[in-house]
Amino acid sequence: MSLETKAADKAKKSNIRFIILGFIFLATVFNYVDRATLSVAAPFMSKELGFDASMMGWAFSAFGWAYVLMQIPGGWVLDKLGARLVYGVALIVWSAITVMQGYVYLFVSPFIILFALRFLMGAVEAPAFPANSRLTVQWFPNKERAFATSIYAAAQYISLALFTPLMTWILQTLSWHYIFYYIGSAGMVIGLAWLWYVRDPVRHKGVNAAEIEYIRSGGGIPDLAAARNATTIEMKHVKALVCNRMMAGVYIGQFCLTSITWFFLTWFPTYLYQARGMTIIKVGLVASIPAVAGFIGGILGGLFSDYLLRRGCSLTFARKTPVMAGMVFSSVIVGANYVNSDIFVVFVMSVAFFAKGFGNLGWCILSDTSPKEVLGIAGGLFNFFGNIASIVTPLLIGYILSATGSFDYAILYVGLMGILGTCAYLFIVGPLKRLEINRSPIIEAVPVSGARRRR
Numbered sequence: 195m196s197l198e199t200k201a202a203d204k205a206k207k208s209n210i211r212f213i214i215l216g217f218i219f220l221a222t223v224f225n226y227v228d229r230a231t232l233s234v235a236a237p238f239m240s241k242e243l244g245f246d247a248s249m250m251g252w253a254f255s256a257f258g259w260a261y262v263l264m265q266i267p268g269g270w271v272l273d274k275l276g277a278r279l280v281y282g283v284a285l286i287v288w289s290a291i292t293v294m295q296g297y298v299y300l301f302v303s304p305f306i307i308l309f310a311l312r313f314l315m316g317a318v319e320a321p322a323f324p325a326n327s328r329l330t331v332q333w334f335p336n337k338e339r340a341f342a343t344s345i346y347a348a349a350q351y352i353s354l355a356l357f358t359p360l361m362t363w364i365l366q367t368l369s370w371h372y373i374f375y376y377i378g379s380a381g382m383v384i385g386l387a388w389l390w391y392v393r394d395p396v397r398h399k400g401v402n403a404a405e406i407e408y409i410r411s412g413g414g415i416p417d418l419a420a421a422r423n424a425t426t427i428e429m430k431h432v433k434a435l436v437c438n439r440m441m442a443g444v445y446i447g448q449f450c451l452t453s454i455t456w457f458f459l460t461w462f463p464t465y466l467y468q469a470r471g472m473t474i475i476k477v478g479l480v481a482s483i484p485a486v487a488g489f490i491g492g493i494l495g496g497l498f499s500d501y502l503l504r505r506g507c508s509l510t511f512a513r514k515t516p517v518m519a520g521m522v523f524s525s526v527i528v529g530a531n532y533v534n535s536d537i538f539v540v541f542v543m544s545v546a547f548f549a550k551g552f553g554n555l556g557w558c559i560l561s562d563t564s565p566k567e568v569l570g571i572a573g574g575l576f577n578f579f580g581n582i583a584s585i586v587t588p589l590l591i592g593y594i595l596s597a598t599g600s601f602d603y604a605i606l607y608v609g610l611m612g613i614l615g616t617c618a619y620l621f622i623v624g625p626l627k628r629l630e631i632n633r634s635p636i637i638e639a640v641p642v643s644g645a646r647r648r649r
Contacts, residue, residue, distance in 0.1 A: 237468070454608055461588065
């Protein structure tokens, strides 16, 4: 081989970052599938074990209590140990807990055991999305980050679209127990594959210097893991993030988006089964349609945001435009209260989920704005405030059903979340900027509109 050929091979960058994105996507799919197992099993499980709507609301919310409480500790562990190890081990453990949920019927108090297992699963899954955010900062330049974020964010829709029909088929053919057995076992296999292949960019054997330089020059931080112990995490850092106006608006927006997500993750199959009178097989097929729409919306939202950035738009305009547009249109879900046609209900739900997916760029915004020294903590705080919705939404809908026997007010609540989230981004967030940690407080850096601002 000639020297020129060798030099050309060396200059040509590898593209391992897209394989890593595939692993992130697959891990996130199972992150959501494991959460959704209970929603699919709920109609039959609750009947067999004697759980009423209020009890199921508590069971659905158990995940959220631990998930929220463990966000900051999970972020701290993430900053100390890195995304590769924490994510891989967590995936194996939460999948094992999923398998165990299939055995709750063996206990004298199955509700208490179910609540405890869902609580533990929420605690173990807590670092997952902060790890996704950290990995995209390590592996992707600014101009590709919205696309990368949209891919793993869209995993929630793929998990519902592909696995809800599969899980309802298992439920109809075998029983609700096997949903937990099969899904949990598959997750453990994915976790082992993750630990075998995934590495940080500077430690991955398949990555060459050209790809590292491409990531770094574009605003990524490929050597982030090497400096993870450089900054001591202090409460003043947490306080500065929480009290920052921009971040407060982003937190509110994420709470609103997550409220919509958790309706679909928990009560949506029950809504179709009880309020719309569909068979369980039909529920599986129908529930997948809004999920497909959400996936398409998620991909288009990320691509549109990156397109605006490449066209020279500011970071603020490129990120906030799809977010606000998506949240406004997600409120059309309220239309489901005023029609009897199942076709129109599915159409409304699909439009709402498409819009929610289109605006689901919160994690991308977090990656663009968080201090690089405390990405895990920043992600933990973001997920903490956003996933308060994972407690509020299932509990509130459970109590609404117990009090009224109808989903109407529940659907209205979900629709109002889209309006509230839009207002947060419009009136509170303001310009998007990268925050930096100084010796004492966190200070705001100069806004950026891409890899580099034009002079």
